[in-house]
Amino acid sequence: MSEIRVRFAPSPTGKVHIGNIRAAIYNWLFARHTGGKFLLRVEDTDLERSTPEAIAVLFDCMKWLGLDWDEEVFYQTKNVKRHLEVVDQLLASGHAYKVEKTSRDGKTGVVTMFRMPKEGVIEFDDIVKGHMAKKAEDIQDFAIVRSDGSPIFHIANVVDDIDQRVTHIIRGDDHVENTFKHICIFRALGAEVPKYGHLSMIVNQQGKPYSKRDGAAFVGEYREQGYLPEALFNYLLLLGWNPGDDREVLTREEMVKLFELEKVHVTAAMFDPKKLAWMNGEYIKKIPANEFRDMMVRSATAEGSSSRNLGEYAVSARSDLRSATDDGSTSQTLGKYAVSLRPDLRSADDQMAWWDYLASQVQVRTKFLKDIPHAIRCFVSDDFPFDEKAVEKRLKKPGVKELLLDLVERFSKVEDWTAPALEAVVKELSQGNGMGPWVHPVRVAVSGRGEGIGLFEMLQLLGREKTLSRLRHAAETLASEQNN
RNA sequence: GGCCCCAUCGUCUAUCGGCUAGGACACGAGCUUUUCAUGCUUGGUAGAGGAGUUCGACUCUCCUUGGGGCUGCCA
Numbered sequence: 213m214s215e216i217r218v219r220f221a222p223s224p225t226g227k228v229h230i231g232n233i234r235a236a237i238y239n240w241l242f243a244r245h246t247g248g249k250f251l252l253r254v255e256d257t258d259l260e261r262s263t264p265e266a267i268a269v270l271f272d273c274m275k276w277l278g279l280d281w282d283e284e285v286f287y288q289t290k291n292v293k294r295h296l297e298v299v300d301q302l303l304a305s306g307h308a309y310k311v312e313k314t315s316r317d318g319k320t321g322v323v324t325m326f327r328m329p330k331e332g333v334i335e336f337d338d339i340v341k342g343h344m345a346k347k348a349e350d351i352q353d354f355a356i357v358r359s360d361g362s363p364i365f366h367i368a369n370v371v372d373d374i375d376q377r378v379t380h381i382i383r384g385d386d387h388v389e390n391t392f393k394h395i396c397i398f399r400a401l402g403a404e405v406p407k408y409g410h411l412s413m414i415v416n417q418q419g420k421p422y423s424k425r426d427g428a429a430f431v432g433e434y435r436e437q438g439y440l441p442e443a444l445f446n447y448l449l450l451l452g453w454n455p456g457d458d459r460e461v462l463t464r465e466e467m468v469k470l471f472e473l474e475k476v477h478v479t480a481a482m483f484d485p486k487k488l489a490w491m492n493g494e495y496i497k498k499i500p501a502n503e504f505r506d507m508m509v510r511s512a513t514a515e516g517s518s519s520r521n522l523g524e525y526a527v528s529a530r531s532d533l534r535s536a537t538d539d540g541s542t543s544q545t546l547g548k549y550a551v552s553l554r555p556d557l558r559s560a561d562d563q564m565a566w567w568d569y570l571a572s573q574v575q576v577r578t579k580f581l582k583d584i585p586h587a588i589r590c591f592v593s594d595d596f597p598f599d600e601k602a603v604e605k606r607l608k609k610p611g612v613k614e615l616l617l618d619l620v621e622r623f624s625k626v627e628d629w630t631a632p633a634l635e636a637v638v639k640e641l642s643q644g645n646g647m648g649p650w651v652h653p654v655r656v657a658v659s660g661r662g663e664g665i666g667l668f669e670m671l672q673l674l675g676r677e678k679t680l681s682r683l684r685h686a687a688e689t690l691a692s693e694q695n696n
Numbered sequence: 697g698g699c700c701c702c703a704u705c706g707u708c709u710a711u712c713g714g715c716u717a718g719g720a721c722a723c724g725a726g727c728u729u730u731u732c733a734u735g736c737u738u739g740g741u742a743g744a745g746g747a748g749u750u751c752g753a754c755u756c757u758c759c760u761u762g763g764g765g766c767u768g769c770c771a
Contacts, residue, residue, distance in 0.1 A: 651730035663732035
């Protein structure tokens with residue numbers, strides 16, 4: 213049996229739809245599983261939309277998801293001459309004919325039509341949908357060359373598949389009707405008909421094809437929102453396929469090993485953003501601690517004093533990291549692990565340990581990478597925003613000022629500035645009645661927010677100086693306003 | 697309208713004739729807890745309807761209903 217060759221053949225429009233990229237994922241997995249080739253064909257015949265930028269976006273998305281292709285990229289526009297040659301063959305053999313037609317918008321011209329067989333049944337065994345059959349008489353002749361002389365999808369697609377020696381065509385469900393037509397073209401040309409596998413569509417909550425109106429529909433949007441490519445990949449794969457057991461979070465190796473096109477579902481699958489979010493969290497938890505720490509450090513460094521679009525940092529942190537890991541040149545530059553708020557941490561080891569500790573606290577509660585800058589803001593800068601609601605609820609209450617000043621007093625006496633020691637102080641104050649009344653105001657006072665990592669871990673990280681000054685500052689400015 | 701395809705919890709799904717129908721997400725409850733999470737325990741919800749084949753059907757067949765796709769000088 214000859215080598216398996218599949219292709220992903222998108223039209224570059226500047227955005228890559230998730231349904232489309234799922235087809236790419238299935239093709240890629242099929243190729244990798246069978247040891248075949250995964251080819252990329254850019255169907256760039258729409259000259260207006262197929263700009264170099266749009267093609268770059270396509271490559272970028274594929275790279276981001278780890279969809280590497282074999283052999284050179286095949287550009288459809290470069291094969292137009294061949295398409296037309298083949299049409300001439302078809303004309304000569306009587307499989308095609310020219311006719312004057314009027315198009316929908318009223319233009320009249322001569323187009324070339326493919327002549328469908330008038331009797332018999334066209335059938336094929338679809339790898340995912342099973343046996344498919346359709347009477348030839350139910351399919352009408354169709355155009356393959358426009359009146360302006362340019363080849364139409366049907367002929368271009370088939371000729372390219374022949375030229376690229378594609379053995380299996382794995383594409384969206386919306387192409388099934390085309391497949392009956394295409395099979396006839398392959399036969400008319402005396403070419404071997406490839407195997408087909410039609411993938412169901414991804415639908416929205418209403419069961420309609422998933423579009424931009426239903427939320428993020430393009431790969432780029434998930435990237436910007438801080439999704440890990442692994443999570444998107446895994447989620448999309450599970451939408452219509454499973455390994456046959458209860459495993460859901462799979463490594464790329466497992467996917468390649470277990471993937472079988474025969475087991476792909478026929479039914480349309482509804483896209484569930486909640487489950488994707490969950491899966492993203494799972495993948496974030498799986499990031500090695502040192503990698504997550506570096507990612508965090510980068511987002512902190514990049515943020516600096518400005519408050520530009522935070523999401524971008526995390527994203528770029530992630531992709532930087534990859535190339536950085538590759539050339540091995542990054543990490544150990546000590547300077548970049550400096551902790552700006554803790555001048556008392558002098559040694560590189562102490563600073564590194566500080567970041568490690570912060571990372572360990574932040575990682576488990578991170579759902580999206582873009583949330584990282586926000587989560588660590590108060591640890592890397594004094595310039596952090598106060599959440600008005602939290603301030604209102606926790607600080608602007610009678611007695612809070614006194615409470616905070618009292619804590620400043622007590623914390624000052626703590627010799628061993630660690631989470632357990634600080635917790636002991638508050639515990640003593642609360643006398644077993646719950647630490648809430650102390651904990652909440654302190655959290656808002658030092659971080660500006662009502663949630664975040666564990667409070668005492670937070671204080672330990674901030675250090676004595678910062679903790680005390682922030683508590684004092686909050687007591688004087690924020691907490692006092694309400695008291696009169 | 698015509699043609700093609702599909703049908704298990706709200707969602708993604710397991711089940712290749714034996715099912716007290718399993719898992720995950722989401723949701724509810726509880727434990728842990730200083731918040732938010734994590735973690736652990738736990739609860740509820742499903743085989744569209746009707747015939748048939750069979751000792752036995754979610755699994756096979758047919759019909760009905762419902763849903764989707766296609767029906768271009770788009771891809």
